Amino acid sequence: MPLGPDIIERLNRARADLRMGVPVVLTAGGEAALALAAEALDPDRFAALRALGSLTLAITVRRAETLKARAYDGDIARLAVPDDATPAWIAAAADPADDLRAPMKGPFQSLRDGDATLARAAISLAKSARLLPAAVLVPAAGALRLAATENLTLIDWDKAAPELARASTLHPVIAARVPMVAAEAGRLHVFRPDDGGEEHYAIEIGRPPRDKPVLARLHSACFTGDLLGSLKCDCGPQLRAALAQMGAEGAGVLLYLNQEGRGIGLANKMRAYSLQDQGFDTVEANHRLGFEDDERDFRLGAGLLKQLGFSSVRLLTNNPAKIRMMEAMGIAVAERVPLKVGQTRHNEGYLATKARKSGHLL
Numbered sequence: 001m002p003l004g005p006d007i008i009e010r011l012n013r014a015r016a017d018l019r020m021g022v023p024v025v026l027t028a029g030g031e032a033a034l035a036l037a038a039e040a041l042d043p044d045r046f047a048a049l050r051a052l053g054s055l056t057l058a059i060t061v062r063r064a065e066t067l068k069a070r071a072y073d074g075d076i077a078r079l080a081v082p083d084d085a086t087p088a089w090i091a092a093a094a095d096p097a098d099d100l101r102a103p104m105k106g107p108f109q110s111l112r113d114g115d116a117t118l119a120r121a122a123i124s125l126a127k128s129a130r131l132l133p134a135a136v137l138v139p140a141a142g143a144l145r146l147a148a149t150e151n152l153t154l155i156d157w158d159k160a161a162p163e164l165a166r167a168s169t170l171h172p173v174i175a176a177r178v179p180m181v182a183a184e185a186g187r188l189h190v191f192r193p194d195d196g197g198e199e200h201y202a203i204e205i206g207r208p209p210r211d212k213p214v215l216a217r218l219h220s221a222c223f224t225g226d227l228l229g230s231l232k233c234d235c236g237p238q239l240r241a242a243l244a245q246m247g248a249e250g251a252g253v254l255l256y257l258n259q260e261g262r263g264i265g266l267a268n269k270m271r272a273y274s275l276q277d278q279g280f281d282t283v284e285a286n287h288r289l290g291f292e293d294d295e296r297d298f299r300l301g302a303g304l305l306k307q308l309g310f311s312s313v314r315l316l317t318n319n320p321a322k323i324r325m326m327e328a329m330g331i332a333v334a335e336r337v338p339l340k341v342g343q344t345r346h347n348e349g350y351l352a353t354k355a356r357k358s359g360h361l362l
């Protein structure tokens with residue numbers, strides 16, 4: 001094996017670069033561009049990028065709808081960055097925080113010529129770095145040379161795209177006994193993906209037989225609900241009720257998936273909460289930020305269950321999408337076990353929106 005980073009390792013470097021505000025060089029189909037995450041744009045780097053050529057801001061079609069900008073590239077839009085635009089212009093276009101207080105004035109010039117592959121690539125990378133889904137690009141003939149002279153991470157998107165699209169491979173790291181209030185016979189398994197992403201956990205209660213449907217819960221991380229006891233959602237009570245039911249039955253498996261905020265990360269979830277304080281519901285808030293309703297990858301859960309030796313579950317959930325995904329990934333759902341706990345006056349609206357817009361079962 002060569003000593004240098006392979007494409008998966010480079011992707012991970014690119015995420016770290018984008019989070020720090022360092023540009024990366026993207027290539028696809030013979031084209032090359034420098035790309036920077038919109039939310040991490042520093043004024044000096046902005047000026048340095050400007051000197052290379054005209055800038056494009058890539059945003060998702062969701063954000064374009066809010067800005068009333070035309071989108072000619074299907075799921076994304078490429079906006080020409082005006083010559084007199086400042087970093088504040090980029091920030092306002094990418095981040096809905098001030099949409100209501102100081103709405104951005106168009107008209108925006110959306111690009112329709114040329115290929116959108118690199119713009120789409122930059123948005124995918126920003127999302128996978130848990131940043132706002134918006135990126136500044138400058139197509140530069142000398143981008144490859146800059147990658148070498150400026151020591152920038154170079155990503156061949158033709159090779160990287162299939163890697164980002166596939167379900168990450170998770171490796172078991174360690175498992176150890178954790179006696180819990182809900183069940184003394186608890187065991188925590190830690191799994192690590194090969195792409196440098198988040199670790200995920202499986203909490204096994206008792207020793208469930210592998211040849212029978214296991215009582216299972218796919219729980220997505222919710223720092224506010226799980227740890228702080230937030231009343232805005234039902235995650236904390238669901239987590240504890242699932243463990244309690246497994247403890248009472250003496251067997252079960254709870255997958256704790258580190259997909260905070262339905263896969264957008266805690267910072268973006270707090271941006272969504274701030275929009276909810278301005279009157280938007282949970283789905284509208286995600287859309288204004290440029291995300292889909294739910295950005296989680298439920299393939300992870302099915303992969304973990306298979307690794308643990310389970311092929312059939314009694315799934316604790318109210319979310320039909322989780323059931324569909326389990327079945328599609330070859331895990332039989334023998335039964336759906338409803339999980340109705342934690343309703344408060346603060347989360348009535350949130351739960352009603354999930355039922356109305358995301359198909360959750362009441």
Ligand SMILES: Nc1nc2c(ncn2[C@@H]2O[C@H](COP(=O)(O)OP(=O)(O)OP(=O)(O)O)[C@@H](O)[C@H]2O)c(=O)[nH]1
Binds near residue numbers: 219223238264
């Ligand atoms: N983006 C966003 N995420 C939220 C919000 N409220 C809660 N979450 C996240 O939503 C996820 C809730 O996960 P789950 O309870 O596993 O999923 P669910 O889709 O409600 O399905 P079931 O609970 O199984 O019925 C967690 O990752 C929370 O952090 C919100 O307003 N916006």
Ligand SMILES: [Zn+2]
Binds near residue numbers: 226233235236
């Ligand atoms: Zn929650």
